[in-house]
Amino acid sequence: MRAASDGKAKQLAQEITTNAAILRPFGAARNNCAAEARAVGAICNNQPRLNGLGLEHPSLPRGVICFEHRVCLESTPNAMAASHQSHYPTPPAAALKEAYIGKNLHDIAAPAAIVDQAIVKRNCSQMLRACEALDCSFRPHVKTHKTVEVTRFQVGDSSHIHLVVSTLAEFDHLLDYLLECQARGKRVNVRNPISIYPDSNRRLDSITQVLYGIPAPPSTIQRLAQLGKRLQPGSVGVLVDHPDQLRHLDVFKQITGYRLQLYIKIDTGYHRAGVTHGSLQFSQLVSRMLPEGGELPYTEFCGLYSHAGHSYGRSSADEAMDLLIEEIRNLQLASAHIRKLYPTRVHKSMVLSVGATPTATSIQNMSQDCADYGSQPQLRLGQADMLGQYMHDIKANHDRLEIHAGVYPFLDLQQLATHASPSALTQSPRPTISTHDIAMTILAQVASMYDGRDRREALIATGSLALGREPCQSYEGWGIVSDWNMTLQPNNRGSCWQVGRISQEHGILNRHPSSLNSLPELSVGQKLRIFPNHACIAGAHFGWYLVVDSDSPEERRDEIVDVWEKSGWL
Numbered sequence: 001m002r003a004a005s006d007g008k009a010k011q012l013a014q015e016i017t018t019n020a021a022i023l024r025p026f027g028a029a030r031n032n033c034a035a036e037a038r039a040v041g042a043i044c045n046n047q048p049r050l051n052g053l054g055l056e057h058p059s060l061p062r063g064v065i066c067f068e069h070r071v072c073l074e075s076t077p078n079a080m081a082a083s084h085q086s087h088y089p090t091p092p093a094a095a096l097k098e099a100y101i102g103k104n105l106h107d108i109a110a111p112a113a114i115v116d117q118a119i120v121k122r123n124c125s126q127m128l129r130a131c132e133a134l135d136c137s138f139r140p141h142v143k144t145h146k147t148v149e150v151t152r153f154q155v156g157d158s159s160h161i162h163l164v165v166s167t168l169a170e171f172d173h174l175l176d177y178l179l180e181c182q183a184r185g186k187r188v189n190v191r192n193p194i195s196i197y198p199d200s201n202r203r204l205d206s207i208t209q210v211l212y213g214i215p216a217p218p219s220t221i222q223r224l225a226q227l228g229k230r231l232q233p234g235s236v237g238v239l240v241d242h243p244d245q246l247r248h249l250d251v252f253k254q255i256t257g258y259r260l261q262l263y264i265k266i267d268t269g270y271h272r273a274g275v276t277h278g279s280l281q282f283s284q285l286v287s288r289m290l291p292e293g294g295e296l297p298y299t300e301f302c303g304l305y306s307h308a309g310h311s312y313g314r315s316s317a318d319e320a321m322d323l324l325i326e327e328i329r330n331l332q333l334a335s336a337h338i339r340k341l342y343p344t345r346v347h348k349s350m351v352l353s354v355g356a357t358p359t360a361t362s363i364q365n366m367s368q369d370c371a372d373y374g375s376q377p378q379l380r381l382g383q384a385d386m387l388g389q390y391m392h393d394i395k396a397n398h399d400r401l402e403i404h405a406g407v408y409p410f411l412d413l414q415q416l417a418t419h420a421s422p423s424a425l426t427q428s429p430r431p432t433i434s435t436h437d438i439a440m441t442i443l444a445q446v447a448s449m450y451d452g453r454d455r456r457e458a459l460i461a462t463g464s465l466a467l468g469r470e471p472c473q474s475y476e477g478w479g480i481v482s483d484w485n486m487t488l489q490p491n492n493r494g495s496c497w498q499v500g501r502i503s504q505e506h507g508i509l510n511r512h513p514s515s516l517n518s519l520p521e522l523s524v525g526q527k528l529r530i531f532p533n534h535a536c537i538a539g540a541h542f543g544w545y546l547v548v549d550s551d552s553p554e555e556r557r558d559e560i561v562d563v564w565e566k567s568g569w570l
Contacts, residue, residue, distance in 0.1 A: 090543040096563040100546055105558045106485070106527055110445040111466040113542040114529060115145075115564065118551040119439035120409045122424035124153040130364040131403055135391065139164055139353060141213065141406030144536045146170050146566040147545065148177045150409050159186050164213040164404055168220060171210055171227050173567030178210070178231060211237045211305075215265060215273055218248035225255035237261030239305055241275040243288045246296065253298035260298065262289065263305040263353065268330040269323075270309040277334035286338055290345045303351030303399075304331045311358035312414055313473060317432070320362035320420035321383045327354040328390045328401065335399060352394060353402040360405035361421030363387075410440040412535040417474035435494075440545070441482060441529035442466055442538055444507065446522050457500075458509040458522050464502050467530065468537030478502040479530040481509060486520045495520055499530060540569055 090096070105114065124140075131138040140154035143166035151174060155161060161181050165171045209231070212224060216238045228236035233256075240246065240262055252260040264285065267274030275282045289301055311323045331352040339346050366384050394401050407415060411433060415421065421433045444462035467479050481497035488495070496515035501508040511519055522528075532538035539545070547562040 090565055093563070093565055096544055096565065100560045100563050103560050105443060105529075105546075105548065105560070108443070108546070108560075110443045110527060111462040112443040113539055113545050114441045114443050115410070115545040115547050116439050116441075116550050117149075117547050117562070118549050119424075119437060120150055121153055123409050123411065123437065123439065124150075124156065126364055126422075126424040127154075127361065127405065127408055128156045128158075130361075130366070133366070134363055134387075134403075137162065137351075137400060137402040139211070139402050139404040141166070141404055142170050142174065143167075143213070144407045144410055144539060145545075145564075146173065146539070146569075147564045148174060149562075149564045151177065154409060161186055161209050162211075162402070163209060164211045164406070166213050167567070167569055168212075168223050168227065169567040169569060171212070171224070173565075174210075175227060175230065178235075182232060209235045211239070211261075211263065213239065215239050215241050215245060218245075221248055221251050222255065225252045228252070228260075229256045233258035234261060234300075237263060237302060239263050239265040239273070240285065240289075241265040241267075241273060242281065243285045246285075246288055246299065249296075250298040259300040261302045262299050263303050263351070264289075264301075264334070266304050266306045266331055266334050268306040268308060268327045268354075270307060272307070272309055274306065277330060277337055282334070282337075283341065286341060290338075290342050292345075294345075301346075303353060303402075304334050305353040305404075306331060307404075308354070308356040308359045311356050311420070312418060314358060314418055314420070315473070316418075317362050317365050317420050317422075318383060320358040320418060321365075321387070324354065324359035324362055325383070325386055325390065327359065328352065328387075328394075332390065332393065332397075332399075335397065350397075350399045351402050352399055353404055355404040357405045357408045357411075357415055358418040358420035360403050361408055361415075363403070364422050407535055410535040410539070411438045412440070412538075413438075413472045413474070413480060413531055413533045414470070417472055435480075435482065435531055438531050438535075440532065440535050440539060441484075442479070442532055443546075444528045444530055446509075446524055446526045446528065449522060449524060455510055456519060458497075460499075460507040460509060460528065461505060462507045462530070463505045465504055466538065466541050467499060467502065467507065467532050468534055468541070469502065470532075470534035470537050472533040475512065475514065476500075477512065478507070479532050480512065482529045482531060483520075484529045485527055488520055489518055493517070497522070497528075539566070542566070543568075 091099075100108065127140075128138065137160075139162040140151070141164040142151055142154070143164070145151075146169075151163065155163075161178065163174070165174070210228075212220075216224065221238075224236060224238070236252075236256075238249070238260060241264065249260050249262075264282075265274040267276050275285060289296065289299070295301065306327050308323045308327050311320050314320055314323065331354060335350050335352065338350075366387075391401060408421070411421075416433055416435070416438070419432045421437075423433050423437050425436055442462060444460040444466075446458050447461045448459040450457040450459070464478070469478065475498065477498035477500050479499035481495045481499070483495045486495050494512075494515070494517075496512055496517050496519050497509045498512040499507045500510035509522070544566060545564045546560050547564055548557060548559065549561050550557050552559070552561070
């Protein structure tokens with residue numbers, strides 16, 4: 001496929017902005033397939049032909065397939081095997097930037113996903129500082145944002161790159177960045193260079209950099225290997241929680257030439273995925289992973305991994321810290337169990353990877369930054385000492401504690417409801433996060449007003465395909481309208497509007513039940529920004545983020561300064 005020239009980029013940019021349907025690349029069917037295909041830039045030199053995906057439309061550029069109102073690039077089987085290609089391609093980056101940079105949020109079509117890069121930077125920096133203060137490793141998850149740009153903020157200045165992905169599309173999207181890091185001499189997956197296996201003469205200087213963060217279905221291993229083949233040995237790992245999964249993993253080494261790194265997924269109470277340490281299934285899995293006389297020839301055991309997803313249902317920093325401590329305790333018990341079962345097969349240096357955004361961000365309450373403006377008292381007396389003792393024990397066993405988290409760069413209303421994290425704003429009057437710490441909002445537009453109903457309501461053409469349909473424990477709505485572009489009465493806090501009902505393309509705004517203030521007036525055509533309940537789900541509906549910067553001068557804070565492309569979810 002040929003890259004668009006500067007002139008072509010400008011032409012594509014104009015088509016993007018005029019073709020409103022393309023603003024929803026993963027949503028409803030589009031009306032102008034020819035304009036859309038040109039904007040997507042899916043122009044290649046293949047001759048028109050029928051293939052398994054569909055029939056080329058006569059008005060589309062050659063090589064573009066139109067089916068079910070969607071556009072899919074043609075690809076040879078070899079190309080598809082080498083790198084997973086999304087069936088929902090986005091326009092070229094140059095065209096997107098030409099279309100949006102410099103424009104004002106008031107002048108673009110809604111819905112759109114808006115990200116404030118100043119908030120993202122603060123949230124990422126705070127997490128890195130907290131892990132450094134705790135003297136533990138950090139492995140950011142990219143599933144929320146799915147972008148190269150936010151990944152750079154998550155990694156910071158570290159020379160070691162450790163990531164978690166939820167889809168192979170995310171891995172594929174980051175591959176060029178990872179290769180760039182390797183070319184600059186950054187280590188993709190570094191761990192303690194002591195082999196876990198006492199009989200091995202190899203000194204390992206890398207460990208999983210890209211960890212596929214779900215027990216991998218067998219059909220994904222070949223695609224995973226094709227991506228991993230381009231990275232240095234030891235750069236790819238998977239989670240396992242059942243012995244039968246192991247027999248599907250040998251193809252990885254056949255393709256890459258190196259062993260696949262393994263983490264045992266431990267269930268510490270969330271009951272989504274994972275095996276309970278000490279159970280029969282746990283013992284069978286470890287026994288098959290570490291057979292008598294060595295290890296499987298195509299895998300390498302690295303450590304243990306857990307996810308405290310049930311922390312989303314907690315509502316205080318000390319509750320989140322309790323769950324983090326419980327996670328660490330469970331992984332320490334599992335580590336001890338493995339060494340007790342197989343003392344001659346396991347040596348030192350297991351990675352104990354724990355976290356979820358509420359538990360991971362709870363450690364920020366221990367930092368000096370938080371103590372300076374009073375958030376440390378959220379932790380109960382003794383919790384910090386207990387965590388410190390666990391850290392000491394981990395190091396005594398020559399293991400390494402690793403924290404992982406995903407939604408923290410963006411945050412959302414679910415995270416606010418946990419009250420687990422301190423604000424990254426040093427001037428914040430509140431010790432815990434507020435809406436000022438949420439980086440992503442969904443731009444919406446008022447389509448109609450209903451003043452004659454039992455209560456005042458408004459319609460936005462922004463439903464579950466833009467906001468998601470994830471609940472939040474602190475209220476019963478589907479998003480809260482920010483006070484951006486609102487005229488508020490004196491002493492009013494917030495807009496008082498929420499997304500009270502939702503369907504596929506419709507959102508109904510009404511009064512937030514906890515608000516006692518008068519509702520600000522709305523008008524048809526007015527633009528709004530909505531805080532989503534769950535940023536991971538809301539962001540997944542968009543092909544790119546429009547980026548603003550609240551650190552800019554006030555008169556430029558609604559100006560789009562960048563466009564961040566993201567991977568799809570396939």
